Structures are given as structure tokens and as C-alpha cells.
Amino acid sequence: MAxxxxxxxxxxxxxxxxxxxxKTSIAAALGLMAVQLGKRVLMCEVDAKGNLADxxxxxxxxxxxxxxxxxxxxxxxxTEESLKEYLSLQLKVPLxxxxxxxxKSFDFVASAAPGVKEILTVGKLCYEVRERNYDIVIVDAxxxxxxxxxxxxxxxxxxxxxxxRVRDQTNWMVELLxxxxxxxxxxxxxxxxxxxxxxxxLAGRIRTETTVDLAGVIVNKVLPELxxxxxxxxxxxxxxxxxxxxxxxxxxxxxxxxxxAARLAVTLRRTRAEHLSRLRAELPPGLPLxxxxxxxxxxxxxxxxxxxxxxxxxELGY
Amino acid sequence: MAPSRRTRSVDPDAARSLEQLLAAxxxxxxxxxxxxxKTTTAAAAAAMAATYLGxxxxxxxxxxxxxxASALGLxxxxxxxxxxxxxxxxxxxxxxxxxxxxxxxxxxxxxxxxVRTHAxxxxxxxxxxxxxxxxxxxxxxxQSHDYIAMERLYEIHxxxxxxxxxxDTPPTRNAIDFLEAPERMADFFSSRLLRWxxxxxxxxxVNAASKPxxxxxxxxxxxxxxxxxxxxxxxxQSMYDGFVERAKAVTHTLSDHRTTFVVVSTxxxxxxREAEFFIDALEHKKFHLGAVVLxxxxxxxxxxxxxxxxxxxxxxxxxxxxxxxxxxxxxPDRVERVLREIGASFLNYRVVATREAExxxxxxxxxxxxxxxxxxxxxxxxxxxxxxxGETFWR
Numbered sequence: 001m002a003x004x005x006x007x008x009x010x011x012x013x014x015x016x017x018x019x020x021x022x023k024t025s026i027a028a029a030l031g032l033m034a035v036q037l038g039k040r041v042l043m044c045e046v047d048a049k050g051n052l053a054d055x056x057x058x059x060x061x062x063x064x065x066x067x068x069x070x071x072x073x074x075x076x077x078x079t080e081e082s083l084k085e086y087l088s089l090q091l092k093v094p095l096x097x098x099x100x101x102x103x104k105s106f107d108f109v110a111s112a113a114p115g116v117k118e119i120l121t122v123g124k125l126c127y128e129v130r131e132r133n134y135d136i137v138i139v140d141a142x143x144x145x146x147x148x149x150x151x152x153x154x155x156x157x158x159x160x161x162x163x164x165r166v167r168d169q170t171n172w173m174v175e176l177l178x179x180x181x182x183x184x185x186x187x188x189x190x191x192x193x194x195x196x197x198x199x200x201x202l203a204g205r206i207r208t209e210t211t212v213d214l215a216g217v218i219v220n221k222v223l224p225e226l227x228x229x230x231x232x233x234x235x236x237x238x239x240x241x242x243x244x245x246x247x248x249x250x251x252x253x254x255x256x257x258x259x260x261a262a263r264l265a266v267t268l269r270r271t272r273a274e275h276l277s278r279l280r281a282e283l284p285p286g287l288p289l290x291x292x293x294x295x296x297x298x299x300x301x302x303x304x305x306x307x308x309x310x311x312x313x314x315e316l317g318y
Numbered sequence: 319m320a321p322s323r324r325t326r327s328v329d330p331d332a333a334r335s336l337e338q339l340l341a342a343x344x345x346x347x348x349x350x351x352x353x354x355x356k357t358t359t360a361a362a363a364a365a366m367a368a369t370y371l372g373x374x375x376x377x378x379x380x381x382x383x384x385x386x387a388s389a390l391g392l393x394x395x396x397x398x399x400x401x402x403x404x405x406x407x408x409x410x411x412x413x414x415x416x417x418x419x420x421x422x423x424x425x426x427x428x429x430x431x432x433v434r435t436h437a438x439x440x441x442x443x444x445x446x447x448x449x450x451x452x453x454x455x456x457x458x459x460x461q462s463h464d465y466i467a468m469e470r471l472y473e474i475h476x477x478x479x480x481x482x483x484x485x486d487t488p489p490t491r492n493a494i495d496f497l498e499a500p501e502r503m504a505d506f507f508s509s510r511l512l513r514w515x516x517x518x519x520x521x522x523x524v525n526a527a528s529k530p531x532x533x534x535x536x537x538x539x540x541x542x543x544x545x546x547x548x549x550x551x552x553x554x555q556s557m558y559d560g561f562v563e564r565a566k567a568v569t570h571t572l573s574d575h576r577t578t579f580v581v582v583s584t585x586x587x588x589x590x591r592e593a594e595f596f597i598d599a600l601e602h603k604k605f606h607l608g609a610v611v612l613x614x615x616x617x618x619x620x621x622x623x624x625x626x627x628x629x630x631x632x633x634x635x636x637x638x639x640x641x642x643x644x645x646x647x648x649x650p651d652r653v654e655r656v657l658r659e660i661g662a663s664f665l666n667y668r669v670v671a672t673r674e675a676e677x678x679x680x681x682x683x684x685x686x687x688x689x690x691x692x693x694x695x696x697x698x699x700x701x702x703x704x705x706x707x708g709e710t711f712w713r
Contacts, residue, residue, distance in 0.1 A: 020353020
């Protein structure tokens, strides 16, 4: 089921999910798809652990966006740089260097004051959207909990900071973030216990604690079903004598390992299917759920990203 | 004569199995990226240690996995250490030599406990605990999660309540964050910045050097908010000495010879990269790397030549093979499809198994103990499951 507002028609897309589910690779694939649709794309990695560059096989990203493919720009969020940019753009603070202690103090203030790092992150992203420097900004957002703090930061700041320039800025950010035609969040999940539990929790939190539209859940690494109806029984008989020996004769080689492997594949698929049913049952009704097959690929890097973009394109209807 | 594996090693660094390593150490810290089975590995190792090594074993986790809690017979993990019921071991068919205890890290509660310990008097203590800013940031404060994990570990270890403590580390944004958390905490509390920020609110004087900072900060945050922060830190600074001393002691615990690190990973690209990064960081800091546990490793038969040949035949000549099978097996078209599917599935998984085997070979700087844990048929849902998992990496 596709989202109400097509994902890539939005201008700001947050991709989040628990570590290990393939969040960054999905973000990269979305970026690739957007470029193939002829859009001018900014990809931003916000997760400090991000390895977005690996998926395009480019050098590590920096705060200043770099064109890594025609039309595809990549940057890494850095809240200190974001603050400097904000100060020079908005406050017209002259000669940042002379605010000497600022850089040093920054980490301290930012860590102590709730929401400062978050607002600098979201602020920079919203700024790029508002200025229409790109057609779409795709964010490799931090895993689960952190992303809620970021998406909710503008309102939170409104409540905490009673006066000051930051507050003047938060209204237009809230407006951008709350508009489903502009902004959407996507949770990437995998059909495993913890990722499913965290996805359910996160979906609830995004809906209750932020104003951002939850555009959908992408379930990654879905294993294929081996056997259809009536075929399981045949497989069952094959795993027993005399069929096993007959198969060994027919094929002219050992079959034990191959049958074990098939049994493993069936079991893995089955356990994961249970987690998937739980996900379906507990997510808010009507929320688009998209499935991506596990890719048995030997490729890494940009080739693997291309594979993923292809299957994601099929699922999203591009 | 070759030295017997059974000989209890005098040098703990010469341990050759996880059993020996855990027998020789008092603190085991598991680390690795998210989703690799770190928490389950920590719990399984603790269950094995309680069963076979005896003594009091504590698993300290940050992960609120409900099923793991129920596997340990607990309603839920709490900040308070709870003993895993003996009956659970009996039900799993083992008679444990020791006791297994479990606790989950609650960052906010742990901070409160820390404030209670270090506040100079009741008045300051209550003022800090009631401060809205404190309540807001106790969970977010300067990588407080990482720090509090190490702090809790230190507190429990120095209490002498346990023979072995296995800590499951928080999923940090950067793997080495929590290693540096105690140092950073000490730096933070002894920093000039802190004094500097507080100064004008103490003396009502802003000196020439700090003026630009305040005027900028004022314009961004508003002076009321800045003052709130300052007041909070003035209160907090009364705990300065206790904190710095404590943070130093915590750092020392990490490099103590009784502490070891176990890096957990799968053989997927990103976790392996992070595991390697972590191993380098441990080496750099001269911390003891005890073992690497590789989870969810595909069975070795996927790399077997004869099996691969069979799979190829099944995929390519499925019709021919199916024709030779007795009719009793089932509808010939279906039999053919089943055979082709079995072959194709094997070859698919073989691609992954080959890539992962390569990945493992390329891992540099691995310790003596590298355990591989096979893909489990089902999720671990009880103590027996944890012990079954533990058996795969124990000896």
C-alpha cells in the first residue's frame, strides 16, 4: 500500500529505524530513486554512526553538501557548523572567530540545554527545504528515540525558551514539519523481535509526540516463501526415507546438507512471518506497510544500493 | 607434553575459551552495534557462568527486551538487582552451581541515586532533584546514559556483591563513546567552561573575556533560560569533588586487569566494520579484548562443494531429477518445483555464506577467542534457550 502523499513527492523525508535493520541503505536507495526521477536531491546523515558514504562508495560526508552523483548531494550533520551557519545567516554576527569561546562552550551548552542540538539539526534541514535549494531532502535520521526528540524540538523549544531569537524561528519550522505534503517520516523495520517491537513503539510516539506525518513503515529483509500449498508435504516426504535415498540416487550426490539448508530457510521464514503478523496487527490501521525482499546479493556499496532502489521502486509503484 | 586445556591458567590473558575467560575475570563488558544479539549473548554468558562456574553472577542490561526478561523469570527488569528463580534452572534441566541475578539500567533512577550519594547536604540534594532542568536532562545529560552504565558498574563491582558482572552496553552513537564517558564527565566537571558560565551569576560580574559569549548566548537562548542553566550547575558543582573522584575510579575500573571486553557482531558488513573499529579503540586504550562472538553465522555446509553441486543439479535439472523420483512422492510438476526451489534457496544462502566467510577472514586483530554462534531456529524465549545458545560458545 502506497502512502497517501507519494513519498518522493514530499520535500523532507526522515528515514529512521533501529540499528541493524538497513535504515541507511533504504535512505540511500530512496535518494537514488529520487535522482532517477530527475530531482535535485540532498541526502543528509544525522546519525553520527552513519555510513551513508559506503552506500555510494564516496569519501566521508561533511557539513558542506557535495555532489556525489549528478543531482545527488550528500552532507553530514554537524550541529556546531549548523550553529555557525545560523549565526552568520540570521543574526549577522560578525567575525565568528572573535566569539572565541563559543566553539568550546558550544558542546557544553548544547549538551546541557535540552533541544539545542536537536533544533540545530532540524533547523538546518528545514532551512534547506524552505530555501528550495533542493527538490527533496532525505534524512538518514538517528535510530528510534533520538528522532522523536528532533522532530518535536521546535515545539519543545517554544515551551522552554520564553524569549530570544530561536523562538522566532520555530514557528515556520513547525509549519513545514506539520504539513504532510512537505514532510514525512518513514520507519524501517526488519522482521525480527526487537525491531518489530521498537517500530510499533516508535510509530506511536511519532504520532503522539510530534506533528510529523508518519508516511509508512518499510519492512526490510523479508525472506522468500520456499513452498506453496501442497508443496510442504512433498518436502516433508523428501526429508524422510526412502525418498531421501531415492533423491540422492537421482541427483547423483549427497542431499542431506541441501535438505537441511531448505529446512533452515523454511524455519527462518516462519519465525520472521510471526513477527510480521505482530507488526501488522499492532500498527495503526491504514498505515502504509511496504515490504522489501532480503537480497541474496554478493554486492556491497553502490551496486547493492541500486538493487535495493529497484525493488523499492517496484514496491512504491515507480 | 602439550599443556592440557583443563589446566587452570595462571595468566588470564592466556584463556582459550569463553569459559576460561569468564572464570578469570570479574567484569565482562559486551559491546557491538545494534541488532547483533548483544543483550542475548550477555544474558546467555551470564546464565552459563552461573550454571557452571558458580558464585553470584549479575547481568546488567540496558535493553528492555520483554521476552528476555520473561526468559529470566522476571516480570520486567528493574533498576534493582533481582535474582533469577532457581526453579527456572531446574525446569531447564540443570542444577546451577551459583546464582544468576539481573538488573536493567534506568538512567533517571541511577542519576537520582548518584545525586543522593554526592550531594553535600539534604537541602542541595532536594534542590537538585526538584530542579525542572535536572528532571529534564538527567536522561540526556552529556552522554549520561553511557556514563551512568559505567558508574553503575563501578558501584556494583566495588560493593563486592558479585563474583562476575556481565554488562550489556548501551547502543551508543559512536562505539567508543561509553569508554570515554567517565573521562569526559571528569573533564566536564573540572572544566573552565563550567566555572565560567556560572561566574557571572555568582558574582553578577561579566568579565571582558566572557562578554561576547554571553551576549551571543543571550540572543539565542534568552537570558532567563541561561540563568536557569547556571543555577542548576551551581547546585551541581557542590558535588564536584565527589564526581571527579568517582569518574576517575570508574575509568580505572575499565582498564583493571579483572575487566575484559567481549565484542559481539554478526558477519554483515556494517556490524563487522563497527566491531573492527571497536577492537582498534580497545587496543588504543589498552583495554583487554577477551573474545569476539560472531552471532547468526550460517552453517558451514553452505560452503561445501558436494552440497553445492547437488544444489546446482536440483536447480538446473529439476525436471530430469523429478522424473526419476517415484510417483508416490506427489504431483510431478509440484515435485519439480520443490526440487528447484530447494536448489535455488541453497545457492542463494550460499552467496551470503561465502560473503560472510570472506568477511570473517578479513577481520584483522582478532583475539585468541573467536566464537561463532549458528543461526538459531527460533528466538530465545526461556532459560533453556539461553543455555542452549550459551553451549555453542562456551568451550
